Amino acid sequence: MSPLVLTGAGVSIEDVVAAARNACKVEVMPAVLEKLDKARQVLDAAAAGGQQIYGLNRGLGANLVTAVEGDASAFQRQLIEGRSAAVGEALPVPAVRAAMFARLAMLAAGGSGLSPRVFTALVEALNAGVHPVMPSLGSIGAGDLLLMAAIARVLIGDGEAEYQGRRMPAAKALMMARLAPVALSPKDGLSLINASAVSTGNGALALADALSALDQQQQAGALTMEGIGANRTILDPRQHQARPGACQQLAAKALRDLLARDEAPAPTTIQDPLSIRCMPSIHGALIQAIDHARLAVEIELNAAADNPLVLAEDELVMSTGNFHTASLSLAFETLGLAIAQCAAASAARFVQLTGSTRHGLPKYLSPVGGASAGFVPLQKTVTAILAAIRHKANPVMLDFLPVSEGVEDHATQTPLAVAKCAEMIVLWRRLIAFELMAAAQAVDLREGTTLAPATGAIHAAVRSHVATLKEDRPLGIDAEALYAALVSGIWQGPPATG
Template sequence: MSALVLTGAGVSVDDVAAVAREARKVEIGANVIGRLEKARKVLDQAAASGQQIYGLNTGLGANLRTSVEGDASAFQRQLLEGRSGAVGEALPIEAVRATMLARLTMLSAGGSGLSPAVFVALVEVLNAGVHPVMPSLGSIGAGDLVLMTTIARLLIGEGEADYQGRRMPAVKALMMARLGPIGLAPKDGLSLINASAVSAGGGALAVTDALSALAQQQQAGALTMEGFGANRTILDPRLHMARPAAGQQEAAKALHDLLARDEAPAPTTIQDPLSIRCMPSIHGALIEAIGQARRAVETELNAAADNPLVLSDDELVLSTGNFHTASLALAFEALSLAIAQCAAASAARFIQLTGSGRNGLPKYLSPVGGASAGFVPLQKTVTSILAAIRHKANPVMLDFLPVSEGVEDHATQTPLVVSKCADMITLWRRLIAFELMAAAQAVDLREGLALAPRTSVVHTATRALVPALKHDRPLGIDAEALHAALAGGKWQTVLAPADLVEEQA
């Protein structure tokens, strides 16, 4: 895999995922160091002129009006120590790596005034696999600075780090990686922490996962249509041209392609339940929401989000609110609602498939009947998962209090918004696993059914992980195995040939 070259623009959510999850290396583009040097010169000249510059010669937050005198570099260390207040379970390594890369992509735009040597040091620790232990609680989305202090402290040899799977003092991790602590020039500490990189990095991973889960949901939905004997006329492109709602034509085409065959079977009904009949609308809304979240994340990744901001070409240093991520939070609140809607439809289809028997399917999808429970007990599990999803879909971006003596009287809660969205994707994949299990069972029980080539591949992939139900057995174990494949990347390996696993979004 070729290295990701930082240029100050063009970084995608896929780039973040590759660095975070596949250890893709990072290189510094030809013009980045010159851009950083130019901004640093403008910053130093502004400070020498006597200009008040937030976080360089003034305090932060409630101490805004307090002048900083004496050793400015010592103040940067004090600034980091005083804001190291994050607590809670440590973020996973992939989330930390995504955060480190997100901060690098923002810094490469050149608006921070960060010393080039500090930028290089951050690239080196990321490539070396030295990661700060970053607690998960402490940011309200007005910049993620309380969490970000762990990255800055790592660079100066403070705090704890994870290296080669071991947790140790940061200075030891640096030494083992043949690196050393660095010093901080005026404002370097603030430049490292005063950004929403936790939100942007985590958001990139969530968008990547949402795209993957959507492709799997399309496959499960198509297999349900096969097993249910659904009316495929709902996928006629003329219907979706008549009401061209966002993403609807794209979703309908993906389902249509999955179900394409030389001769479609006759439908068993005129109209199916809404969870089936309205799949293009439901999935289309999700496609649109994922696209909006992706645009919001990639805007953050490729922007100068610093306060104060150095405008090198104009030789100005100005205070900003660029660290504030209201649009990012709103995009992920909308994405959460779209996921919840899609998950609810999946749960509804599961209950339709596993109920008292419709469209010629046996009761509870049991091949033996009688007192056999079949799939019906899993309706409780599916409902409990959906309840957890619906709970997390509740918006939180308005849940804040004024802090710092009222200076910081607004926030976005973006890290929490992104985090709960990521949790919802994990739960949603569990519902997809249940739908695949039920749909595959329905297909097996429908005599004489010839599947479309692509849904046949989905069915075979499901059966490679979960055998058909011939008598009552613990189905929770099967659901766990299928979910592990969906969530862990093994589904793409099982699902073959490769041209059938293209993302549907």
């Protein structure tokens, strides 16, 4: 696997996935280290000239008017220790790696004044697989300081780390990886922690999952249209040119491609329920929300969002609010709502497939009839999952209190917005599995159905994990098997969006 090369620009969500989930190695262009060194010189010169600099010779938060006396380097260690206040279950290793890589990408853009050797130490820790044990609760989205403190502590040999699958003292992990703790110069500690790297890195992972689930949702929707005998005029490009809603033309084209064949079957109805008829609009809105969230994440990944900010070319050090991620939080709140809409439509299609007989399908998709439960018990599970999604769709970005004597009187709750969006994607993919199961059963039960090449491949993929229902059996087990396939990457359906 080719290494990820940091140049100070052009980092994508796919790069975060490669570093976080595939353990791709990171390399750094010499120009990045030169940029860091120049910024460091500007920072040191400003401090030597008597400039009051937040987090270097002045305290943090409400202590910003307090001068730092004595050893400024020792203050950086104190700063890190004093902000190691996060609690809760530790983040999984991929989430930690995403945060580490995201911080490296941001630092490579310049503006932090971080010592180049500390930057290199973070690169080496990531490449060696020394992963800080990072508690999950403590950030309110005004920078992820309390969470990021775990990374800084490990680099100086404090705290705990995961290495080679074992949790151990950070000093031991560094020693086993043949790395040494790093000494901090003035502002180095603040430069490591004063960033929204947890939010940004894990936002990138959530977006990658959303893109994958969207493809699978398009596949499920297309197979439902086959199974229910839907009227395909809803995909006519002229309709979507007449009302070019948010990305609905892209969504309609993807569905047309999945259903493409030499001769389309005749529809069974004049028009279908809205969860089917409005699929291009619903999926298009989600595509737009994903695109907007990608833009927000990639701006953060490639930005110098430090406070204070070092502008090396202008030889300036200034206070900023660039660490504040209101736009990122809003993008993930919006994405969550778009996912919830899409999930609700998927759930509605499942109920249409498994309840009504007006589309000529057997009651409950049961081939035996009579007292057979068929697929109908799963309607309760689908409803429960949708309720959980709707609950998580409620916004959180306004839920904060003024802290630090009112100096920090606004926050964004970005990590929480990202985390609940990621949880929604997990639940949504379960609904996709249910829809695929029901649509495949409908195809099997509809006499004379000939599938398009792409939907035929989707049907075959479902059947490679779940057999046709011939008599009542525990369908929850089947749903788990199909969900596992969708999540694990072994799903072999054709791509739906392009």
